[in-house]
Amino acid sequence: MLNEVQIKNARPKDKKYLLNDSKGLYLRVDPSGRKYWLMRFKESGKSHEISLGVYPDVNLIEARKKRDELQSLRARGELISIRPDKSPATFQEAAAEWLKVRMRDKAAGYLKSIHLRLNKYILPYIGDLKLTDIRSPVILKLCRQIEMKEFLETSHRVRAVIGQVFRFAIASGWCENDPTAALTGALTPVRHKHMATLTDPSEIGFLMRSIKAYPFDLMRLAMLFSIYTAARPGEIRHAEWSEINFNLARWDIPAEKMKMKRRHIIPLSRQVIEILTECQQLTGNGRYLFPSPRDTRRPMSENGVRVALRSLGFTKEQITPHGFRAMFSTIANEHEFNRDVIERELAHVPDNAIRGAYNHAEYLPQRVKLMQWWADWLDGLVVKKP
Secondary structure, eight states: OOOHHHHHHOOOOSSOEEEEOSTTEEEEEOTTSOEEEEEEEEETTEEEEEEEEEETTSOHHHHHHHHHHHHHHHHTTOOOOOOSSOSOOBHHHHHHHHHHHHSTTSBHHHHHHHHHHIIIIIHHHHTTSBGGGOOHHHHHHHHHHHHHTTOHHHHHHHHHHHHHHHHHHHHTTSOSOOGGGGGTTTSOOOOOSSSOOOOOHHHHHHHHHHHHTOSOHHHHHHHHHHHHHOOOHHHHHTOBGGGEETTTTEEEEOGGGSTTSOOEEEEOOHHHHHHHHHHHHHHTTSSBSSBOSSOTTSBOOTTHHHHHHHHTTOOTTTOOTTHHHHHHHHHHHHTTOOHHHHHHHTTOOOTTGGGSOOOTTTTHHHHHHHHHHHHHHHHHHHSBOO
């Protein structure tokens, strides 16, 4: 049986080779230095192998767990998804196998984003192509088309998904190269205009789970309120109970509190109403939703949420309180909600605001649906598939 020291010390050779662990589990070491977990078995008299992931992304313990799970399926007479031959797979075939083997235990919200990128951007363009026929310029052209729509973040995510499928295919023996590797530095870099934020669903899911486990109730509620509403930190700090309408499920912020000095309505999702109901038990007798712990007549410190995020282990380069807004904007745009609706929800003044007719309730029905979708999407990242 292998151990971590042997795995780490395994050096590449002129040809790929295998290191045997146990019960059909092998570590393949390629001339490039990459290491892949493989499970070998016989089905209907034929030998097969299945990729269990790349080391160190999948460590020894995880690889053995995956092997045992697949062995249990075989013991119950259930078929394991395998390719019947070693002929080059199309990208769509490889992506389907990757989803079954590597993505089956991912959170629902993360899976939804992966399927969106595959079905909308990737498969229509390269799905029918054989893996061995897909070159770097083909993928670059696809990413450039996405960039032209001003979805820079999506372009990078699409490249990442394609790369994951190719690395899985390499481990499965269907191709030898990952054409996305040559695109490092080729895509237009994403420069966030304001504060650092998270846009990868798996990272957002970890953030949500961390916040929900935060031990101090009021700050936990303040962070959740911030991420669900995507309001500015200053607007949240100064939010008053008199501005909350439970019957209409909305937060009506007066003009004097807004950056652009225009009244703004934020629809409240079901999740936010639940947060406020819990918060009411703590601060409902006072003025502010989130008052200072030292003086309830004053709002909480502007550093409150920031300090809480740091205590959870998130650095200033990863996420800031203001970054919740950039997160919402990026994800909503990627899922192709009307850009004007998103901008109104963020209380950004439209380009033609010179007409003086900006309406605080503009697009309100659409924004109600958008904010409920956003809350549901976030919750889908918290609960992993059973």
